[in-house]
Amino acid sequence: MENVYTMFKKHGADIWFEKDVSQYLPKDTVCQKCGNQSFKKENDILDVWFDSGVSHAAVLEQRPNLKWPADLYLEGSDQHRGWFHSSLLAAAGTRNSAPYTSVLTHGFVVDADGRKMSKLLGNVIAPNEVIEKYGAEILRLWVTASDYREDIHISENILKQLSDAYRRIRNTCRFMLGNLFDFDPEKEAVAYASMLEIDRFALHKLQELTQRLRKAYDDYEFHIIYHRLYNYCVLDLSAFYLDVLKDRLYTAAPTSLERKSAQTVMHFTLDTITRLMAPILPFTAEEIWNFMPDRSAKEKSIHLAALPEANTAWKDDRLSQRWERLLTIRAEVTKALEEARAKKLIGHPLDAAVVFSAPQDLYKELLPYGDDLRSILIVSRASLVNDKKLEAAFESPEIKGLNILVEPAAGEKCERCWIHEPSVGTSTEHPTICNRCLTVLDRIETYP
Numbered sequence: 001m002e003n004v005y006t007m008f009k010k011h012g013a014d015i016w017f018e019k020d021v022s023q024y025l026p027k028d029t030v031c032q033k034c035g036n037q038s039f040k041k042e043n044d045i046l047d048v049w050f051d052s053g054v055s056h057a058a059v060l061e062q063r064p065n066l067k068w069p070a071d072l073y074l075e076g077s078d079q080h081r082g083w084f085h086s087s088l089l090a091a092a093g094t095r096n097s098a099p100y101t102s103v104l105t106h107g108f109v110v111d112a113d114g115r116k117m118s119k120l121l122g123n124v125i126a127p128n129e130v131i132e133k134y135g136a137e138i139l140r141l142w143v144t145a146s147d148y149r150e151d152i153h154i155s156e157n158i159l160k161q162l163s164d165a166y167r168r169i170r171n172t173c174r175f176m177l178g179n180l181f182d183f184d185p186e187k188e189a190v191a192y193a194s195m196l197e198i199d200r201f202a203l204h205k206l207q208e209l210t211q212r213l214r215k216a217y218d219d220y221e222f223h224i225i226y227h228r229l230y231n232y233c234v235l236d237l238s239a240f241y242l243d244v245l246k247d248r249l250y251t252a253a254p255t256s257l258e259r260k261s262a263q264t265v266m267h268f269t270l271d272t273i274t275r276l277m278a279p280i281l282p283f284t285a286e287e288i289w290n291f292m293p294d295r296s297a298k299e300k301s302i303h304l305a306a307l308p309e310a311n312t313a314w315k316d317d318r319l320s321q322r323w324e325r326l327l328t329i330r331a332e333v334t335k336a337l338e339e340a341r342a343k344k345l346i347g348h349p350l351d352a353a354v355v356f357s358a359p360q361d362l363y364k365e366l367l368p369y370g371d372d373l374r375s376i377l378i379v380s381r382a383s384l385v386n387d388k389k390l391e392a393a394f395e396s397p398e399i400k401g402l403n404i405l406v407e408p409a410a411g412e413k414c415e416r417c418w419i420h421e422p423s424v425g426t427s428t429e430h431p432t433i434c435n436r437c438l439t440v441l442d443r444i445e446t447y448p
Contacts, residue, residue: 017043053086056099073100077107104220106148112155125154137281138163144280145226165230166284169277172233173288175242176270179249183263185295190261192314198376199265201323202241203314205232206269210310213276217307222280229277237269240327247375251417251436253443267293272308325365326376333377333404336394340406350418353381353409357388359401380409380420 004024007015021041030037060068069091075083084103091099110116111123118124130139141162146152192200209232216224245262252259270292278285282303289302299305337349346352354377358366363386366373373382393403409420414434421434430438 016041049082049086050090052083053090056087056091057094060099069098070100071102073103075105077105080105107151110151110153112153112157114151114153125156130159134159134163137284138166140280140282141166141226144222147223166281168238169230169233169281170284172238172242173270173274173284175238176266177288177291179245180263180267180270180293182254183260183267183293185264185267185293188260188263189267190257190264194257195261195265196258197319198241198244198323198372199261200314200316201319202236202265203268203311204316204320205236205241206272207310207312207315209236210272210276210308214307214310217279225276225280229273232273240330242266243378244376247378247417251440253440256443274302275305275308278302278305278307322365326369329366329399329402330377332394332396332398332402333379335396336404336406337379339394345406346408348418349378350380350413351409351420352379353407353420354379354383355390355393355405355407356382356384357386357390357393357401357403357405358384359387362399362402363387380411 003026007019007024011018021039024041025039029039031039056068056070060066060070073084073087079085084105087099091097108116111121111125115121115123127139130142138159142154142159143152145162145165192203195203209228212228213225216222216228245266248258248262270288274285274288274292285302289305292298333354336354337346337352340346340352354373356366356373363384366384369376370382370384373384374380387401390403390405393405396402396404411420411422411434412424412432413420414424414437415432416437417434419434419436421436423435424433425431426435427433427438430441433441
């Protein structure tokens with residue numbers, strides 16, 4: 001090696017191609033393994049960094065189905081002084097331009113304690129082991145959930161948490177699928193202007209999600225996609241919108257505007273979030289897609305469909321502001337219900353009747369929603385009074401002047417809708433259900 005080094009120093013690197021192999025080595029050089037004195041010179045590699053650095057010319061410019069420069073160079077952070085650097089030098093020197101339009105660098109996989117994966121330490125988690133135990137979707141979700149710009153942590157505990165998160169996303173989609181079994185989107189979809197206000201608010205939130213996730217895809221911020229999608233399914237859908245919808249979905253007449261409006265929004269929601277998750281959860285998205293209601297414009301595979309675009313016509317900031325206020329109040333009612341449950345006044349929230357006392361401005365805000373407060377709060381009865389002192393009421397620490405009185409709801413529990421109603425027992429034909437459900441049953445029985 002010293003002999004080769006001396007020749008390179010004196011004549012330059014091109015001498016490698018000019019001299020015979022016999023001129024590089026001393027005459028007494030012998031292979032220690034086989035004892036042979038004949039050696040073959042390798043001519044295929046000039047320099048590993050130069051070879052990789054000109055791969056953009058060798059790969060992209062030689063193939064008609066590819067284009068120069070590359071859209072993206074993707075590698076670890078150590079390549080800033082390696083492949084990224086040599087590629088930039090070679091392209092700038094020969095093409096007066098960078099060989100890529102963008103560069104993305106990532107950290108390295110480490111264990112829960114931040115230690116590098118090592119067989120010696122016994123902390124290596126092989127991808128195939130994850131797939132065999134949790135499935136390929138959980139491995140993809142782990143990659144997506146990680147901020148790849150930093151070192152990426154992996155452990156059994158992290159994988160279990162992601163497995164639980166995956167089930168929450170999947171079960172949310174499963175609930176919507178189960179309630180779309182009798183929905184024909186081409187014949188029964190409700191126009192936006194005819195929808196209930198809460199349904200229009202749900203569409204507003206869906207457009208916000210779409211805009212944020214599309215931007216995250218464009219910026220390669222995949223961890224934002226996972227976190228926003230998870231929070232949307234758990235908080236916006238499961239904990240609020242879908243929870244409120246259950247009463248309409250299960251008790252309203254099958255063909256009623258209330259139920260079809262809910263199904264329309266659920267169909268839009270499921271269609272949108274399934275296409276948004278398709279790049280990161282391809283198997284799950286395809287499975288959901290196959291069970292969604294058929295329509296003429298539906299692609300055979302979700303991976304033939306485009307990512308959704310936000311519909312600006314469904315964005316309503318004023319509407320959103322009102323409903324965000326209602327959600328804040330709903331959170332305060334939840335605290336009051338928990339307090340009442342702890343005192344053994346009620347069991348389930350539907351056992352409760354809630355009375356609001358609100359200051360003048362808030363009273364005016366809530367007044368238009370008087371008839372809807374019961375369903376929004378998922379209680380049996382809700383009423384509103386103007387700035388009146390309520391004895392033994394819960395005083396909101398978040399909203400000044402808001403008092404919430406929780407009492408046991410009057411009446412027996414309706415067997416059909418589970419709401420406590422004084423009208424239960426007044427019908428001789430159906431003594432276990434309320435008048436509201438009786439009206440729906442009459443409508444179902446007369447439906448052709």
